[in-house]
Amino acid sequence: MENAYKNFLASLALVKNLIQLEDNIYNQLLEPKRVLEVNIPVKMDNGKIRIFKGFRAQFNDARGPFKGGIRFHPNVSYDEVRALSAWMALKTAVVGIPLGGGKGGVIVDPRELSERELESLSRGYMQAVYKIVGPESDIPAPDVYTDPRIMGWMLDEYEKIAGKHLPGVITGKPLDIGGSAARSYSTAQGGLYVLEEAMKKLQMKSPATVTIQGFGNAGYNMAKILQKNGHKIIAVSDSRGTVVNCMGLDVDDLYRHKQKTGSVANYMGAEELGFAHCFEQEADILVPAALENSIHKGNAREIKAKLIIELANGPITPEADEILVDMGVLVVPDILANAGGVTVSYFEQVQNAYGYYWEEKDVLQKLKRIMSLAFNEIWVKKEEYKVDMRTAAYILAVERIARAMEDRGMA
Numbered sequence: 001m002e003n004a005y006k007n008f009l010a011s012l013a014l015v016k017n018l019i020q021l022e023d024n025i026y027n028q029l030l031e032p033k034r035v036l037e038v039n040i041p042v043k044m045d046n047g048k049i050r051i052f053k054g055f056r057a058q059f060n061d062a063r064g065p066f067k068g069g070i071r072f073h074p075n076v077s078y079d080e081v082r083a084l085s086a087w088m089a090l091k092t093a094v095v096g097i098p099l100g101g102g103k104g105g106v107i108v109d110p111r112e113l114s115e116r117e118l119e120s121l122s123r124g125y126m127q128a129v130y131k132i133v134g135p136e137s138d139i140p141a142p143d144v145y146t147d148p149r150i151m152g153w154m155l156d157e158y159e160k161i162a163g164k165h166l167p168g169v170i171t172g173k174p175l176d177i178g179g180s181a182a183r184s185y186s187t188a189q190g191g192l193y194v195l196e197e198a199m200k201k202l203q204m205k206s207p208a209t210v211t212i213q214g215f216g217n218a219g220y221n222m223a224k225i226l227q228k229n230g231h232k233i234i235a236v237s238d239s240r241g242t243v244v245n246c247m248g249l250d251v252d253d254l255y256r257h258k259q260k261t262g263s264v265a266n267y268m269g270a271e272e273l274g275f276a277h278c279f280e281q282e283a284d285i286l287v288p289a290a291l292e293n294s295i296h297k298g299n300a301r302e303i304k305a306k307l308i309i310e311l312a313n314g315p316i317t318p319e320a321d322e323i324l325v326d327m328g329v330l331v332v333p334d335i336l337a338n339a340g341g342v343t344v345s346y347f348e349q350v351q352n353a354y355g356y357y358w359e360e361k362d363v364l365q366k367l368k369r370i371m372s373l374a375f376n377e378i379w380v381k382k383e384e385y386k387v388d389m390r391t392a393a394y395i396l397a398v399e400r401i402a403r404a405m406e407d408r409g410m411a
């Protein structure tokens, strides 16, 4: 397994040399400001106590409170959470919202828990991190295998301990308790806006054909939004299989199949291929929307797409990244491509602070403006430094974080 944190450090070192980042700043970006490790006891349905290990990494808060999701997954680790927290700091900087970066995680396969056990774990996590989170210090949100329902339990737990309503402590909440319109699909929606900018730059024909890897919240919503915008989804994969239909898959029908069976595999409206064949499909655009390192040196050369939109965090290993750059593929990096989620989280917090809620169309208009602006600001850096888009995005982000640190006298 690739070490995501090592990958982050390698990118940071590259940027340091390109922009001649001062050692005083660089050294403070080598480690998160704080990582809390917690052990959460949960009484299981069989009456036995099971202990779950969790983390909350707070990477950098020079630009605003730490911000980032909580992941429930069996592969969560100290290094993964640290890397994800660093990427969050870069992400909030790239889109220019006044937040820093953090991330949480619990080592668990939530699909093995009953609803009661899951609620108990979610409340237990909030109790464990209570002292270091808050609307003005560190604001969690959903991530892989966590959802609005879990955010609702966590919010309730936090407010019970605090003894008052503080909806801004967590984002991605259900609408009835202070969630924002459009937050549930905002990661994908932001992905669409940058995809449209990238298609313009590459002068690609629209509609395009698309392959999507991963069919969770981000992947499913992206497929749905792309289809609504006239594009053709020709292949979708998840951890159990890949389904292909060159005429275009019916996204909602495929989703119903996944709801029923737990996977896209065995879907009738498609031809089925092994997981490894996903990349060989002749699509114009590839959207990785699953976990880290799914595109590696073993499969990168099989990619036919001219454009990749990284909806997942860290889906491409550094070796694969080099191969893709050589092949002339434009990779829109995760810290921009999936920043629509945290951007609408920021809107959610603003609405919570005001106690006044915006209409969906207003949220989307503001999101589009931010995503398109960030894309074009990165493009300017890309031309200026003659680098790929990922490096350009890192440059923009690190410069912004460095300026905030200097302003605070931290340099």
Ligand code: GLU
Pocket: 067, 068, 069, 070, 139, 140, 141, 142, 143, 144, 171, 172, 313, 338, 339, 341, 342, 343, 345
């Ligand atoms: N988990 C999402 C991400 O990785 C959203 C984070 C947030 O809204 O704070 O960007």
